[in-house]
Amino acid sequence: MLELTDVHVEYEMEDGGAVHAVNGVSISLEKNKILGLIGESGSGKSTLAKAVIRLLAKNGDVPEGSIEYKGTDLTELSDREFRTEIRWDEISMVPQNAMNGFDPVYTVGNQIVQAIRTHEDVSKGEARERARELFEQLGIDPGRIDDYPHQFSGGMAQRAMIALALALDPSLIIADEPTTALDVVIQDRILQTLRDLQQEIESSVVLITHDISVVSDICDEIAVMYGGRVVEHADVETIIKEPRHPYTLGLRNAFPDIEEDDQDLISIPGTPPDLVEPPEGCGFAPRCPFATDECWDVTPEPEEYGDGHIVECHRADEQELLTEEAKRKETWMDLETEPQQGVEEADD
């Protein structure tokens, strides 16, 4: 249903240079599935999502690649076509901070009614009725429809934002870290509600998060982003249990397994790559304990291992070795002195 092919996103800078926030992403999402997009800050996950719904900042652009949605290339549409035909009718969004996502001067109900009436020719009463139903579905007291956003708690505002996103039964919902500001209990409940309603209206969801435990619960597939590329993409089981990319292995270390005892949390040393002038080779090489000369020189191409499990890594075929090594803290510790040397090598 949604098919991204070799999508690049650039942010132009004042000095004429450009930040290559997304560097050739190809990924597809089927109907009625939830795709979790994970990665650390600056990995390009939000940028990718914003490129889809065309909300990039003014200096952002998609110079290459196609974003096909139900057979139409979204990058070809004019702003007007996009606004009237795609936005909210087809693709809606749950923003990161719901509390500020509502206009403070209108009631929440009024804003849902406005959204419905912008796209559909229905009376105020009907739109209001639908808003009440949505409130009920999301577990908010419909009596609070005439409240202003500031009268809502964080969790309620987030639910109301999801109600707004579902108002026109869109086929695709982009949820950009929808539960980041909430405590884990509310977080879990909201995500379950989202999952239930998504099943009901048979839409697809792209769920952006940096919390791997969140996605593992409700997602069907996971795509791991690093340095503007999708480095690994597979169904949830595979990503959690049998990842092949060293970055995913590293991420997994940072989240302890509740059933095993006495685990050390191991973080990945180093910082995300420079996106202004992405170096040759694999973007993760400077932080990767398994990097070889090839990794420094040649950018790995996506390769498929098993059913739909796509990995961008030269050593992905050595899964067992990598998995074992990655579990040891020393593997990642040793690295901390190495990147310097690595960068020098890259300069040669």
Place this chain on the structure above:
Amino acid sequence: MSVKDHLPANVESKLTSSRALSQIKDGVSTAYELYRSDRLGQFGIVVLAAFVFIAVFAPILAPYSPGARHRRDDGSLARLDAPSTDHLLGTTHHGQDVFSQLIVSARVSVFVGFLAAFIAVFIGTNIGLISAYYGGWIDDILMRIVDIAYGLPFLPFVIVLVFIFGANIVNIMLVIAAILWRDSARVVRSEVLSQKQRPYVESARAIGASDFRILYRHVFPNVLPLTVLYMAFAVAYAIMYEASIAFLGFGDPNVYSWGRMMYQAYTHGAIREAWWWVLPAGVCIMLLVSSVFFIGRTLEEITNPEIRH
């Protein structure tokens, strides 16, 4: 929420139905509370209300026609008579009743003050909104125009324009608006620059709202308090500007205004002798301008809670 859960259903529905209303009440009652505790604000409202009342009912309140020439009992023109029971504030050089002129003049000040300020803030707000929202070359061009407007010296600008277009009250009002719009344009622009980065604007865009809709239905209501505040200050300035123009003799010769009264007293060399001719007009200008300033000052506390202490 938790308290509400324990309320019986009918109480709850009453609560929710009155909620929208209570929102409006909240805003009004904040203003009310602030004015209640602020003596200067109260003073401003009372004085302004008095002047508006006088302006509206001027023909009824004025004892004589402002242009009528009065004669003494002996038949001579009542030139520069001191205040008496017949003429509460004495007479002018031409034997006209100062008190009547004073009352009729209130119309011009109130009318020019509010209308010029409204035009100025209307233009300024729109320019600020468009400039900040669209940015780029539109912003550049509009802000350069604002810079030029800031460079214009007020009096020479007025003298030239009044000379070209003729001294009537509508032209004077437009000239004042042409100077005053610059402040609100800059201030609204800077506020919109911040507002347009807020997530609700992105949400509105994602929902499919047009630029026009985002600008006027979403951003504008959020800068409205600021606009109202600048409107209040613009009123005070407009009144003062109108009075200065009239005092310099560039005013509309067909209408009475406080500035013109002082101008006439000055040209007849009576400004030192006939205090009853000069002083009341000066006091009226002072009272009206300061009343609007005090109201604006209290409004400022509403829009900017930091200075509430």
